[in-house]
Amino acid sequence: MNYSLVILGAPYSTQSATTALNFTKALLKNGHQIYRIFFYHDAVHNGSELSTPPQDELNIPAEWQKLKKDHSIDLVICIAAAVKRGILDTNEARRHEKSSSNLSDCFELSGLGQLVDATEHSDRVITFGP
Amino acid sequence: MNSNSTKARKKILIILTQSPYSGSLSREAIDYCLAAAAFEQDLELLFTGDAVLQLIKNQEPSAIDQKNLTKTLSALPIYGIDKFYVDSNSLAQYGINDNLCLPTIKVDESEISELIANADTILNF
Numbered sequence: 001m002n003y004s005l006v007i008l009g010a011p012y013s014t015q016s017a018t019t020a021l022n023f024t025k026a027l028l029k030n031g032h033q034i035y036r037i038f039f040y041h042d043a044v045h046n047g048s049e050l051s052t053p054p055q056d057e058l059n060i061p062a063e064w065q066k067l068k069k070d071h072s073i074d075l076v077i078c079i080a081a082a083v084k085r086g087i088l089d090t091n092e093a094r095r096h097e098k099s100s101s102n103l104s105d106c107f108e109l110s111g112l113g114q115l116v117d118a119t120e121h122s123d124r125v126i127t128f129g130p
Numbered sequence: 131m132n133s134n135s136t137k138a139r140k141k142i143l144i145i146l147t148q149s150p151y152s153g154s155l156s157r158e159a160i161d162y163c164l165a166a167a168a169f170e171q172d173l174e175l176l177f178t179g180d181a182v183l184q185l186i187k188n189q190e191p192s193a194i195d196q197k198n199l200t201k202t203l204s205a206l207p208i209y210g211i212d213k214f215y216v217d218s219n220s221l222a223q224y225g226i227n228d229n230l231c232l233p234t235i236k237v238d239e240s241e242i243s244e245l246i247a248n249a250d251t252i253l254n255f
Contacts, residue, residue: 006253008155040162041155081158112165119142119171119251127254130155 003027004035004118008129010042011060012053016129017046021063023126028071036074036118037064039107041130044082047075047107061104068106079109141172143249149180150199151191156184159255160202167209175206176245177234178217185216185230200231207232215245 005024009016020037027034039046051061067073082103083092089109093101103109119125144163148156166173177185184199191198206214216234237245246252 008255041158080161112162113169115162116166116169116171119140119166119253122251125251125253127252130153 002033002035002121002123004122004125005037006115006118006125006127007037007039007043007046008041008127010045011051013042013045014129017043017060018058020128021060021067023128024067024073028067034071034073035122036076036114038115038118039075039077040081040112040115041078042085043129044077044085044087047077047082047087047103049104050102065104065106075107076110076114077103077107078115079111082109139172140250141174141248142166143245143252144173144175145252145254146175146177146181146184147179148184148255150184150189151194151196152180155255156181157197157199157202160199160206162253162255163206163211164202164209167206167211170210173211174213174215174245174249175211176215176217176237176242178220178242180220182216182220182224182226185232185234186226187229187231204231215242217242 005020007017007020011017024034046061046064048061053059064075068075077087087103088096088098088101089103090101092109144159146159150156163173163175184203187200189198189200214232214234215237218236218238
């Protein structure tokens with residue numbers, strides 16, 4: 001079956017992202033397809049390249065990056081929710097005249113149309129969070 | 131469900147649970163509704179739990195440096211969204227009367243179950 005996930009929670013603030021991560025791994029293990037994972041609301045912090053948890057804790061942003069590299073999963077971050085919270089790629093940093101950017105290149109900044117598109121093309125859409 | 135069924139226009143139920151100014155999710159949920167309306171999606175909104183507080187008229191959130199959510203909510207019918215359901219138990223819990231900022235249909239538990247069963251896709255905000 002073809003799934004899309006909507007994640008609303010920031011890593012380490014709530015269980016939202018961790019549960020979504022476990023669910024994603026379970027989907028892949030059971031042979032399902034993932035059309036898109038859409039990060040909205042506080043979940044935009046999952047895209048931070050700078051997140052540095054203690055070594056004995058799960059590095060949630062790094063886990064998403066690994067899933068992208070291993071399975072080419074489409075990881076989309078809502079651009080409006082991200083920029084507002086200080087998650088910027090190099091383009092946005094330049095456009096808003098900021099001195100640095102912090103979005104991992106495994107994620108793509110895009111609009112809510114990508115979430116609409118995901119609901120159109122997925123058999124199931126599961127919300128996690130906030 | 132097979133892949134062909136995804137091509138038909140889906141009925142999307144948006145379940146709103148947040149109070150208007152406890153965080154930004156209430157506004158971001160409405161932002162999604164506006165975007166989905168622009169893409170001509172078939173949307174239904176259900177206000178339940180704390181979200182019934184979003185429907186109270188004459189809010190003055192400028193006192194806490196917030197934008198008025200009811201202004202955006204009231205604009206939804208202009209964008210073609212006209213199916214608004216409100217959890218009658220939540221209204222009763224908060225003692226809110228019928229004078230709401232949107233024309234809503236009151237629903238009880240069994241009618242909420244029906245809404246969920248009849249939706250193709252559900253998003254929880």
